[in-house]
Amino acid sequence: xxxxxxxxxxxxxxxxxxxxxxxxxxxxxxxxxxxxxxxxxxxxxxxxxxxxxxxxxxxxxxxxxxxxxxxxxxxxxxxxxxxxxxxxxxxxxxxxxxxxxxxxxxxxxxxxxxxxxxxxxxxxxxxxxxxxxxxxxxx
Amino acid sequence: xxxxxxxxxxxxxxxxxxxxxxxxxxxxxxxxxxxxxxxxxxxxxxxxxxxxxxxxxxxxxxxxxxxxxxxxxxxxxxxxxxxxxxxxxxxxxxxxxxxxxxxxxxxxxxxxxxxxxxxxxxxxxxxxxxxxxxxxxxx
Numbered sequence: 001x002x003x004x005x006x007x008x009x010x011x012x013x014x015x016x017x018x019x020x021x022x023x024x025x026x027x028x029x030x031x032x033x034x035x036x037x038x039x040x041x042x043x044x045x046x047x048x049x050x051x052x053x054x055x056x057x058x059x060x061x062x063x064x065x066x067x068x069x070x071x072x073x074x075x076x077x078x079x080x081x082x083x084x085x086x087x088x089x090x091x092x093x094x095x096x097x098x099x100x101x102x103x104x105x106x107x108x109x110x111x112x113x114x115x116x117x118x119x120x121x122x123x124x125x126x127x128x129x130x131x132x133x134x135x136x137x138x139x
Numbered sequence: 140x141x142x143x144x145x146x147x148x149x150x151x152x153x154x155x156x157x158x159x160x161x162x163x164x165x166x167x168x169x170x171x172x173x174x175x176x177x178x179x180x181x182x183x184x185x186x187x188x189x190x191x192x193x194x195x196x197x198x199x200x201x202x203x204x205x206x207x208x209x210x211x212x213x214x215x216x217x218x219x220x221x222x223x224x225x226x227x228x229x230x231x232x233x234x235x236x237x238x239x240x241x242x243x244x245x246x247x248x249x250x251x252x253x254x255x256x257x258x259x260x261x262x263x264x265x266x267x268x269x270x271x272x273x274x275x276x277x278x
Contacts, residue, residue, distance in 0.1 A: 018261070018270035021277060030266050030273075033258030038269060051223065052210035056203055063202020064195055068277060070227065071191035075276035076269065081228025084190065084240075085254075088209065089220025092245040093254065101223075106231040115224075115232065116253030119172030122157070127169050130177060130215065131157035134169075137214035138160060138207060 007098040008047045021069065025061035028069055035104050036112040038077035040069055042101040049097040050088045062101065069103050079105040083113045146237040147186045160208065164200035167208055174243050175251040177216035179208055181240040188236040189227045201240065208242050218244040222252045 009015040011027050018030040020040060031039040042065050044058045054062070066084055074080055085102045087094040106112035148154040150166050157169040159179060170178040181204050183197045193201070205223055213219055224241045226233040245251035 018266040020270055020273050030261055030270055031258075032261045032266075034261055035256065035258060037265075038273070040273065050209075051206055052213065054206055056206065059202040059206035060199035061202070063198040063200070063205070066202070067190055067193055067195065067198035069273075070189075072273050072276035074191060076272035081230040081233075083227070083231050084223075084225040086223040088222070089245065091220040091248060092222050092251075093256070094220075106228065109230060112231075114255030116255075117174065117232070119170075119174060122169055122171045122173055126176075127157040127171075131159055131169050133215035134159050134177065134179065134208075134211045137211035 002047075005047060005096050005098045007043050007096055007100065011043075011045055020072075021065065023061065023065070025058045026065045028065060031102065035102075036079070036107055038073045038079065038103075038105045040073055040103040042066060042069060042103065044099055047098055049099065051086060051099050052088070054099060062099075066101060066103065073103055073105060077105050077107075079107045081106040085113065141186075144186060144235050144237045146182050146235055146239065150182075150184055159211075160204065162200065162204070164197045165204045167204060170241065174241075175218070175246055177212045177218065177242075177244045179212055179242040181205060181208060181242065183238055186237055188238065190225060190238050191227070193238060201238075205240060205242065212242055212244060216244050216246075218246045220245040224252065 010017045021028040028042045031041050083104045104113045149156045160167040167181045170180050222243045243252045
C-alpha cells in the first residue's frame with residue numbers, strides 16, 4: 001500500500017482544511033496556496049492519481065461538482081470569471097499524486113492564473129489521421 | 140435569438156471538424172489551433188456560455204467524457220501527461236461563448252500549455268469566512 005497523500009489525510013480529517021463540499025464521491029476545500037481569493041480544490045474521495053483512471057461514476061460526480069462550485073465561488077467572491085484546471089503528471093506540474101481540479105477566480109488580467117498560449121496549426125491530413133487514432137483508442 | 144457560435148456550427152456540420160466523439164450531451168473534436176499534437180476540445184451540445192450554467196446531467200456527461208478522452212488521447216499520442224483547462228469569461232481568456240474544455244498533451248516542459256502559477260497564502264481567519272460564504276452559496 002502506498003503512503004497516504006496530503007489529500008487523503010484532509011478527507012480523513014487528519015489534516016485540517018477549510019471544507020466547502022462533500023458527497024459520496026467528491027470533496028472540495030480551499031487551496032492553501034491560492035492564486036486568487038476563492039481558489040478551490042475539488043478531489044475524488046478515492047486516492048487515484050490521474051483523471052483517466054477514476055471510475056466513470058466518479059468522473060460524472062466531478063463534472064456535477066465543478067458546475068456547482070463554479071456558481072458558488074462566483075456568488076461568494078463576486079468575481080464572475082474563472083479557470084478550471086487539472087494537471088496530470090509531473091510534466092504538467094502535478095505535485096500531489098491524487099486527482100485535483102482547481103477552480104480559480106480571475107479578478108483581473110494580472111491576478112489569478114496566467115497562461116502561455118501559443119497555438120500551432122492543424123494540417124488537414126495530420127488532423128484526419130490523429131482524430132482517427134483517438135477515435136480508435138476510444139473504442 | 141443570438142447568432143450561432145462556431146461551435147454550434149461545427150456540431151451541426153455547417154463547419155467541418157476532425158470529430159472524435161459524440162453522445163447525447165457532448166461533442167469532441169481536434170482544436171485547429173493546437174498547443175500540442177492531440178489537443179482536443181470537449182463541448183456540450185447545448186449552446187451555453189459558462190460552465191456554471193450547464194444543466195446537471197450535461198455537467199456529469201462532461202466529466203465522464205473528460206476521463207474517457209484523457210485516456211484515448213494518451214493512447215493515440217503516446218504522451219502520458221496532459222492538462223485539462225476550461226475558461227469562463229473574457230478575463231479568463233474565453234473567446235468562443237460556448238463552454239469548452241481543452242485536453243492538452245504535455246510532451247515536454249517547453250511544449251503544450253505553460254502556466255504562471257504564483258500562489259499566495261490563505262490566512263486562517265480569512266479562509267474560515269471565505270469557506271463559509273462559499274458553503275452558504277451552495278445551499
